[in-house]
Amino acid sequence: MDWQAFVDNVKEFWDGFSTNGVSYVMEFLFFAVLFYYVFKILQTNKNYKFIAVFLVAVVWCGVSFSLSEKIQSQFLLIVIIMLSILIFTMYNTEIKRVLLDNMVKGKSDRPKVSASGVDVIIDEMVRALQNMSKNMIGALIVLSNENLPEGIIESGTVVNAEITSQMIEAVFYPKAPLHDGAMIVEGNKIYAAGCFLPLAQSDNLPKEMGSRHRAALGVTSVASVTALVVSEETGIISIVKNGAVKKKYADANDLKNALSDYYWSDLTAEAKE
Numbered sequence: 001m002d003w004q005a006f007v008d009n010v011k012e013f014w015d016g017f018s019t020n021g022v023s024y025v026m027e028f029l030f031f032a033v034l035f036y037y038v039f040k041i042l043q044t045n046k047n048y049k050f051i052a053v054f055l056v057a058v059v060w061c062g063v064s065f066s067l068s069e070k071i072q073s074q075f076l077l078i079v080i081i082m083l084s085i086l087i088f089t090m091y092n093t094e095i096k097r098v099l100l101d102n103m104v105k106g107k108s109d110r111p112k113v114s115a116s117g118v119d120v121i122i123d124e125m126v127r128a129l130q131n132m133s134k135n136m137i138g139a140l141i142v143l144s145n146e147n148l149p150e151g152i153i154e155s156g157t158v159v160n161a162e163i164t165s166q167m168i169e170a171v172f173y174p175k176a177p178l179h180d181g182a183m184i185v186e187g188n189k190i191y192a193a194g195c196f197l198p199l200a201q202s203d204n205l206p207k208e209m210g211s212r213h214r215a216a217l218g219v220t221s222v223a224s225v226t227a228l229v230v231s232e233e234t235g236i237i238s239i240v241k242n243g244a245v246k247k248k249y250a251d252a253n254d255l256k257n258a259l260s261d262y263y264w265s266d267l268t269a270e271a272k273e
Contacts, residue, residue, distance in 0.1 A: 117188060118263045118264070121259075121263070122256055122260065122263065124165045125163060125165070125168065125255070127165040128165035128166075128168035129141075129168075129237055129255060130237075130252065131169060133235040137169070137173070137230065138179075138210075138212055138232030139183070139212075139228075139230040140228070140229050141168070141227065141228040142197070142219060142226070142227050142228075143185050143226040143227070144184050144185065144191070144225050145186070145225070146186055147223050147224060147225065148184065149223070152182075152184070152196070152219070153184065155194075155196040156192045156193055156194040157192060157194050159190055160189055160190070160191060162188070163185065163188060163189065167190060168190070171183055171190070171193045172230075178193040178194030181195045181196055182194075182197050182227075196215075197215035197216075197218055198215070198218040198219060199214040199218045200217035200243070201218075202217075210231065210232070210233065212232070213240070213245070216229045216238070216240040217240060217245070220241055220242055221242075221243035224242075226239065226241045226261075228240075228258070236249055237249070237250040237254075237255065238250060239258045
């Protein structure tokens with residue numbers, strides 16, 4: 001290890017800081033933001049192997065720059081950017097969710113859900129879903145934390161109603177004007193209904209998946225939400241999250257677990273604020 005080269009590089013860096021200070025600061029900020037988003041995306045998807053590879057690459061670039069006179073900072077920056085582009089390409093869907101969640105974070109003004117009211121809300125929603133399943137009534141409910149694009153809400157009708165099984169079933173009644181769209185639930189309110197969602201366009205989807213399932217896959221691909229789907233053809237209830245069907249043939253316990261994850265994680269987050 002050439003320590004003299006390291007000392008010389010550090011001395012050269014500080015000598016040039018007086019004339020290139022703004023450039024150095026901008027490069028540091030750019031790298032810090034890039035590193036943050038790459039690390040967060042990999043951590044969210046629990047891809048620890050890529051985290052290790054990325055950290056090793058960053059450390060290698062830093063050490064190489066410190067010990068070598070021939071390697072320029074621009075070259076190392078290009079290496080890191082190319083690695084980041086590779087990760088962004090592989091996780092483009094996850095990136096959309098991370099960026100959208102960050103954009104809407106802190107904007108929530110909906111009423112808080114009390115712990116005592118959670119069980120009642122869950123029972124009402126499970127009852128409605130099971131009733132619609134028995135009667136072969138199609139339905140699509142999105143559990144949101146106000147992290148949906150405004151265009152989705154604007155495509156439907158804001159109802160701001162209490163969550164009851166009767167209200168949910170009335171919205172999805174086949175002859176009701178809003179039954180074809182999605183219902184958006186935010187906390188203890190049915191915020192909107194009749195909303196149009198982006199459809200998943202993958203050619204690998206099973207042919208039996210109708211428009212409601214494709215819409216559920218589409219919206220959960222671009223936002224961190226959970227979708228509950230009742231098939232109009234079969235009455236089967238599905239739970240969709242992160243762009244994939246997490247549970248098909250969902251029963252009462254499955255629905256209660258999914259709803260509990262939504263409400264209790266939300267309450268926990270609010271308690272920390």
